[in-house]
Amino acid sequence: MSGMLNRVTTPNGEIKIVSNLSKEWARSVLDVSISYREEVDQVIEVLKQIGKELAAEEPWKSVLLEPLQIFGVERFGESELVIRVVVKTVPLKQWEVGRELRRRIKIRFDEKGVQIPFPHRVLIWEDKKDQCKMQNAK
Numbered sequence: 187m188s189g190m191l192n193r194v195t196t197p198n199g200e201i202k203i204v205s206n207l208s209k210e211w212a213r214s215v216l217d218v219s220i221s222y223r224e225e226v227d228q229v230i231e232v233l234k235q236i237g238k239e240l241a242a243e244e245p246w247k248s249v250l251l252e253p254l255q256i257f258g259v260e261r262f263g264e265s266e267l268v269i270r271v272v273v274k275t276v277p278l279k280q281w282e283v284g285r286e287l288r289r290r291i292k293i294r295f296d297e298k299g300v301q302i303p304f305p306h307r308v309l310i311w312e313d314k315k316d317q318c319k320m321q322n323a324k
Contacts, residue, residue, distance in 0.1 A: 211251050212277045214284035218291060219266035221301040226267065229300055230256055233271055236290050246286065249279040254287075266303040 220229050237254025240246045252274040260270040275283050295302060 209277065212275050212280040214273050214275060214280035214287070216271040216284060216287055216291075217260055218269045218271055219263065219303055220269065220295075221303045222267055224267070224300055226259065226269070229269065230258075232294055232298060232300065233269065233291070236287065236294055237271075237273070240283075240287065240290065246283065249276045249283060251275060265305045 218229075218233065220226075233256055234254070237256075241250050241253055250273060254271060254273045257270040257272060260268045262268075271287070273280075273283055273287065292302070294300075
């Protein structure tokens with residue numbers, strides 16, 4: 187039957203083999219927010235360069251298993267465009283690598299003038315007296 191899901195239930199006592207895929211590697215996923223005013227392709231080039239530099243330096247090149255990948259525009263946010271960056275590491279190093287990437291991204295964005303956005307709000311302040319005046323003028 188099309189569209190139906192099969193559900194398989196296995197009692198705990200029946201489980202004989204379990205695979206731990208994170209034993210061999212881990213992944214650090216960063217969602218990098220930029221302003222809508224930024225040139226996306228230029229920012230992606232900056233991110234690629236940061237990844238190459240990280241991979242060429244110790245202690246990072248010893249823990250990176252693959253070059254940094256840029257998946258591209260992940261989503262359109264309320265105040266930002268989000269670019270997803272992923273790097274494959276040895277187990278338990280994904281957090282350390284992620285922190286170093288964020289540090290380098292912030293420094294490079296500051297150097298290049300790439301804006302990391304913050305929420306923008308427009309506030310409309312109305313005075314009840316002004317509303318009454320406007321209604322009486324009609």
